Amino acid sequence: MSEEVLKYLKENQDNLLEKLSQFLTIRSISTDSVHIEDIAQAANFVVDYLKDIGFQSVQLHETTGHPIVYGEWLGAENGPTVLLYGHYDVQPADPIELWDSEPFTPEIRNERIYARGSSDDKGQVFMHLAVFEAYMKTIKELPINVKICVEGEEEIGSSNLYEVLKEKKELYNADFVVISDSGMVESGQPTILYGLKGFTGLEVSVTGPNRDLHSGLYGGAAKNPAMALSHMIASLKNNDEVVTVPGFYDNAEELSAEERQLMNESPGEDYTKTIGIIEETPEKGFTAKEHTMARPTLEINGFYSGYSGEGIKTIIPSTATAKISCRLVPGQDPDRVQKLIATHLEKVAPVGVNVKVNRFPLSGKAYKMDPNHPLLKIAAKSLYNGFGKEAVFVRLGGSIPVVEMIDRIFKIPVILLGFGTPEDNLHSPNESFPLESFYKGMKVLVSYWDEVAKYNS
Amino acid sequence: MSEEVLKYLKENQDNLLEKLSQFLTIRSISTDSVHIEDIAQAANFVVDYLKDIGFQSVQLHETTGHPIVYGEWLGAENGPTVLLYGHYDVQPADPIELWDSEPFTPEIRNERIYARGSSDDKGQVFMHLAVFEAYMKTIKELPINVKICVEGEEEIGSSNLYEVLKEKKELYNADFVVISDSGMVESGQPTILYGLKGFTGLEVSVTGPNRDLHSGLYGGAAKNPAMALSHMIASLKNNDEVVTVPGFYDNAEELSAEERQLMNESPGEDYTKTIGIIEETPEKGFTAKEHTMARPTLEINGFYSGYSGEGIKTIIPSTATAKISCRLVPGQDPDRVQKLIATHLEKVAPVGVNVKVNRFPLSGKAYKMDPNHPLLKIAAKSLYNGFGKEAVFVRLGGSIPVVEMIDRIFKIPVILLGFGTPEDNLHSPNESFPLESFYKGMKVLVSYWDEVAKYNS
Numbered sequence: 007m008s009e010e011v012l013k014y015l016k017e018n019q020d021n022l023l024e025k026l027s028q029f030l031t032i033r034s035i036s037t038d039s040v041h042i043e044d045i046a047q048a049a050n051f052v053v054d055y056l057k058d059i060g061f062q063s064v065q066l067h068e069t070t071g072h073p074i075v076y077g078e079w080l081g082a083e084n085g086p087t088v089l090l091y092g093h094y095d096v097q098p099a100d101p102i103e104l105w106d107s108e109p110f111t112p113e114i115r116n117e118r119i120y121a122r123g124s125s126d127d128k129g130q131v132f133m134h135l136a137v138f139e140a141y142m143k144t145i146k147e148l149p150i151n152v153k154i155c156v157e158g159e160e161e162i163g164s165s166n167l168y169e170v171l172k173e174k175k176e177l178y179n180a181d182f183v184v185i186s187d188s189g190m191v192e193s194g195q196p197t198i199l200y201g202l203k204g205f206t207g208l209e210v211s212v213t214g215p216n217r218d219l220h221s222g223l224y225g226g227a228a229k230n231p232a233m234a235l236s237h238m239i240a241s242l243k244n245n246d247e248v249v250t251v252p253g254f255y256d257n258a259e260e261l262s263a264e265e266r267q268l269m270n271e272s273p274g275e276d277y278t279k280t281i282g283i284i285e286e287t288p289e290k291g292f293t294a295k296e297h298t299m300a301r302p303t304l305e306i307n308g309f310y311s312g313y314s315g316e317g318i319k320t321i322i323p324s325t326a327t328a329k330i331s332c333r334l335v336p337g338q339d340p341d342r343v344q345k346l347i348a349t350h351l352e353k354v355a356p357v358g359v360n361v362k363v364n365r366f367p368l369s370g371k372a373y374k375m376d377p378n379h380p381l382l383k384i385a386a387k388s389l390y391n392g393f394g395k396e397a398v399f400v401r402l403g404g405s406i407p408v409v410e411m412i413d414r415i416f417k418i419p420v421i422l423l424g425f426g427t428p429e430d431n432l433h434s435p436n437e438s439f440p441l442e443s444f445y446k447g448m449k450v451l452v453s454y455w456d457e458v459a460k461y462n463s
Numbered sequence: 464m465s466e467e468v469l470k471y472l473k474e475n476q477d478n479l480l481e482k483l484s485q486f487l488t489i490r491s492i493s494t495d496s497v498h499i500e501d502i503a504q505a506a507n508f509v510v511d512y513l514k515d516i517g518f519q520s521v522q523l524h525e526t527t528g529h530p531i532v533y534g535e536w537l538g539a540e541n542g543p544t545v546l547l548y549g550h551y552d553v554q555p556a557d558p559i560e561l562w563d564s565e566p567f568t569p570e571i572r573n574e575r576i577y578a579r580g581s582s583d584d585k586g587q588v589f590m591h592l593a594v595f596e597a598y599m600k601t602i603k604e605l606p607i608n609v610k611i612c613v614e615g616e617e618e619i620g621s622s623n624l625y626e627v628l629k630e631k632k633e634l635y636n637a638d639f640v641v642i643s644d645s646g647m648v649e650s651g652q653p654t655i656l657y658g659l660k661g662f663t664g665l666e667v668s669v670t671g672p673n674r675d676l677h678s679g680l681y682g683g684a685a686k687n688p689a690m691a692l693s694h695m696i697a698s699l700k701n702n703d704e705v706v707t708v709p710g711f712y713d714n715a716e717e718l719s720a721e722e723r724q725l726m727n728e729s730p731g732e733d734y735t736k737t738i739g740i741i742e743e744t745p746e747k748g749f750t751a752k753e754h755t756m757a758r759p760t761l762e763i764n765g766f767y768s769g770y771s772g773e774g775i776k777t778i779i780p781s782t783a784t785a786k787i788s789c790r791l792v793p794g795q796d797p798d799r800v801q802k803l804i805a806t807h808l809e810k811v812a813p814v815g816v817n818v819k820v821n822r823f824p825l826s827g828k829a830y831k832m833d834p835n836h837p838l839l840k841i842a843a844k845s846l847y848n849g850f851g852k853e854a855v856f857v858r859l860g861g862s863i864p865v866v867e868m869i870d871r872i873f874k875i876p877v878i879l880l881g882f883g884t885p886e887d888n889l890h891s892p893n894e895s896f897p898l899e900s901f902y903k904g905m906k907v908l909v910s911y912w913d914e915v916a917k918y919n920s
Contacts, residue, residue, distance in 0.1 A: 205679075207775040214740055221790065222790055222859065223755065224738060225760035225762050226745050226749075227738075229740070230762050232764075232765070233697075233700060236696035236766070282673030284815055288683050294684040306689035306690045307779075308768060308769035308776070308778075309768045312766065313765035326766065333682055402679065403678075405679060
């Protein structure tokens with residue numbers, strides 16, 4: 007039956023691209039309240055689209071921030087139900103002068119569509135809507151039951167999503183979730199992303215004297231906060247990239263030989279070219295692929311103290327501050343890790359300075375599915391059908407807080423079916439999305455829904 | 464004979480203060496070329512004053528920057544010759560809004576004269592000129608031979624002084640030097656400053672990836688420059704405040720028991736009050752007075768890397784930079800110490816990052832006189848005569864590059880006879896100079912010249 011659907015998609019290729027362009031012209035930047043009307047317009051674009059193609063109960067769930075679009079089509083008797091998550095808000099376009107075309111005037115060039123949100127995430131949300139349109143306009147039904155959740159605050163931390171999903175848990179509940187808000191390891195290489203890291207972050211400030219001091223008059227009397235903090239930071243991780251905070255690795259899930267093989271076989275970057283480093287420096291005993299994808303990390307995101315201008319200013323700085331964040335693997339509890347680091351920092355602080363640790367509230371557990379899960383096997387097959395190439399299975403060193411949130415509330419599988427590429431410039435000037443991903447990705451989705459219709463959780 | 468001189472000073476107290484005020488109204492800020500006329504005016508104020516009271520060969524030694532005032536009175540047959548150094552330039556007055564009275568409109572309040580330059584150094588230069596005036600107007604001669612060197616670039620590094628003194632070495636040469644451009648350990652406590660520290664500084668930059676990276680995507684592949692630099696910096700000094708750079712203490716002059724006693728007996732600050740620290744943290748085995756005055760120090764003046772805004776930004780910074788400077792004691796060679804630190808930093812740098820060390824050219828050796836030197840004994844006696852209180856003998860953790868420069872060129876004793884107080888706000892808003900220092904200090908100078916006339920080097 008999918009032949010008709012695929013035919014519709016092919017015949018309407020230009021119309022769909024035109025309709026996507028309309029979606030992309032809306033300046034739905036969630037960070038800035040000046041765009042409140044644009045946000046409403048983008049939400050209504052999704053509402054109207056869903057209504058047009060026959061979704062029911064289409065509604066806006068208002069929040070103290072931006073509304074969440076809900077819609078459902080539940081006509082697949084005995085079929086499984088999928089919750090489809092995406093977001094209609096986008097990042098700001100600054101610095102605008104670095105764009106080669108207007109960020110909100112979509113332009114096709116180099117076989118890509120250039121516009122803010124083209125990849126993250128309007129383009130990928132639109133692909134789903136277009137595929138549903140194709141089913142409804144041809145065979146008048148979907149192979150599965152679908153619930154839609156498209157929010158408008160992903161770029162500002164999804165701060166109201168949790169409450170709405172908790173409160174309307176029954177409404178949003180499903181057998182599994184599909185999210186298309188991620189990417190492939192390289193352009194044209196279909197990718198199954200089956201794991202994400204957790205996250206925790208904190209800030210440590212060391213204060214010595216009540217003002218910057220003359221180093222000649224006070225050097226030898228006052229502890230130097232920048233030196234004190236250097237010692238404290240150095241005590242967090244050794245030069246083998248092993249975190250030396252006691253208890254940090256407790257309960258961290260070990261990497262199986264099978265997973266290590268999957269990771270090491272996946273295509274990787276040549277880091278000396280892509281990021282210009284001299285050599286990879288993974289944790290001792292692991293490859294860079296293993297460490298980035300599936301071993302915990304601890305990074306200093308910022309360190310600032312004293313004078314940063316030209317030349318020298320002979321002061322003992324009054325304060326020194328560092329920002330620290332960790333990417334965690336399954337088994338590690340973010341709050342516990344955060345506390346271990348805070349306690350360790352306070353313990354190793356030298357005498358003569360005050361130490362204040364600010365534990366950032368934003369945190370999340372790692373997410374991981376069994377790479378052999380049937381829903382992923384179906385995804386891999388569908389990706390092959392769309393791209394004509396075997397999918398690779400990877401985990402991501404990054405975190406997608408929404409995944410962890412949905413996992414926590416519904417405890418159902420979350421399938422990440424992302425079509426972005428490393429060249430998409432997410433959050434940067436000249437964001438774009440490859441037309442190949444747009445067209446082939448829709449073929450993947452048709453294949454997936456057709457196959458998944460037989461899935462029985 | 465000094466009675467007449469002292470009487471003259473007393474009777475002309477108000478006139479002299481009025482004349483000092485004229486000097487202080489001149490905006491001779493050396494940093495800013497807009498003040499080029501004011502600089503000339505201040506230099507000429509000194510020239511005219513010297514001529515008025517009978518100095519000979521009064522002239523401006525032009526430089527590529529601001530001129531140096533030279534003058535001499537060499538009528539003391541068989542008497543020693545002193546080179547008197549000072550400067551007529553001042554620091555900028557910014558931030559002007561923090562001044563309680565106009566910085567270039569001197570105002571007397573709280574028994575102090577408030578104006579930019581009142582303490583550093585116009586006030587102290589003026590005291591010398593006024594004392595010479597008193598001699599010349601009363602007994603028509605000075606007890607010693609005097610050469611004057613008052614420069615206009617002290618606040619911008621005395622960059623042309625060295626060349627002029629080298630070139631005109633014979634002209635400026637003397638038996639010893641007197642500089643009144645420093646202070647007393649506390650208001651009303653006469654102080655013999657018999658040692659200064661040397662100085663050297665450098666900057667180390669660590670570069671990893673060619674841009675800030677997403678910590679989720681690249682954590683585990685790329686060495687974190689902020690972490691790398693923290694390890695490197697921590698390897699420079701331990702928490703006992705002992706510098707751990709190999710060879711750092713080589714040849715550093717040991718502190719004698721006598722000197723330690725002198726230092727520990729000198730009045731000191733209660734650091735918990737003055738700079739708000741929890742406790743003193745001197746080098747293990749030394750007191751804070753000993754360490755600040757006479758043990759080498761190594762301080763981090765600045766450390767900056769990555770994100771310093773609110774909250775967290777999950778990046779691996781591309782670079783990290785630290786500024787490091789040392790205060791050195793006699794026996795330590797600044798260039799050698801600088802090189803030792805640079806070599807050490809390069810050696811301890813972890814793999815995966817590039818390290819670049821920038822060795823700042825500005826450096827200087829420590830300066831120290833034997834505290835039992837007769838010229839200092841005479842100074843101590845004169846201070847007692849002026850202030851009615853025994854002088855304390857201290858060394859200063861700071862550096863006065865001019866002292867090292869003069870020492871290097873002439874290899875003659877440099878006597879630091881300073882009358883400033885810790886409350887003078889040098890380089891800050893509301894600079895002032897106590898009238899007590901002004902009047903009693905002039906008594907000290909009269910006593911000093913009278914006594915020193917008998918000195919035979």
